[in-house]
Amino acid sequence: MKIEYQSIGIVHSPFTKRKGTPIQPSRSKAVGTVEVFSEYAEGLNDLDGFSHIILLCHLHQSTTYRLKIVPFLDTELRGLFATRAPNRPNPIGLSVVRLAGVEGNILTVEGLDLLDGTPVLDIKPYVGEFDGQPDFRFGWLETARRQTDAADDRFT
């Protein structure tokens, strides 16, 4: 089944290449903006009441993938769907970022792990009841063999 989407906005970020870009919002202090295209701006009403939002983005530099990869935080091959690697069959990035401000169609966000120019597919409010989980088993990451906050160029 083929599915076609259109970007609703674009990320403005200090990061222009993968190497050195934070691997997750939780490991980033970077501030940037999400420019929502004006035709969608009305949908941003009420968003400013939320401390965090979820950005679903098209990771546009991911044009290929392998089903087993060595993730940034490990030294062993892992199944792709057990990792957060960017190169996926459908390269959708999920970033939970802090919402620092809303002005018209511009969202200021903290904790960016996205490249400049990344197309935005959807914006959702982060809701602890829906999205927070006890996380009582987290697989290979429980004993992550490598520590880093930033990407290298393995998925370039």
Next chain:
Amino acid sequence: MKIEYQSIGIVHSPFTKRKGTPIQPSRSKAVGTVEVFSEYAEGLNDLDGFSHIILLCHLHQSTTYRLKIVPFLDTELRGLFATRAPNRPNPIGLSVVRLAGVEGNILTVEGLDLLDGTPVLDIKPYVGEFDGQPDFRFGWLETARRQTDAADDRFT
């Protein structure tokens, strides 16, 4: 910018119509399966170590949207991107579900809020450090004016 994806699997769920389907995994006890197409099965390695997974799905019955809607848990019009309503410009559903088992290309999951036959776009491991947030402000949901666990037919 047009973006084209292909489903990597399909949801098998007890829910066949929107009305009565749980509005979120946190309000569902339903068990079902995710059938990952065999060509992607190798990517499921190591996933069984995680207690929860994130399903990103194409909400295939959502073919239209409005930028202001009355969400299930409120009685007032809210900006669409400040809600989790299914009818969105790019109708991508984000469901954090409990992973009860993995057998080959079949995942058994608990807490389904998805319709039978929903196409799956991506599967990610849920990681508390990445995905859990303190949620210290959650907007209109802090004083949700309506309580329900199940959808009605407002977005049909």
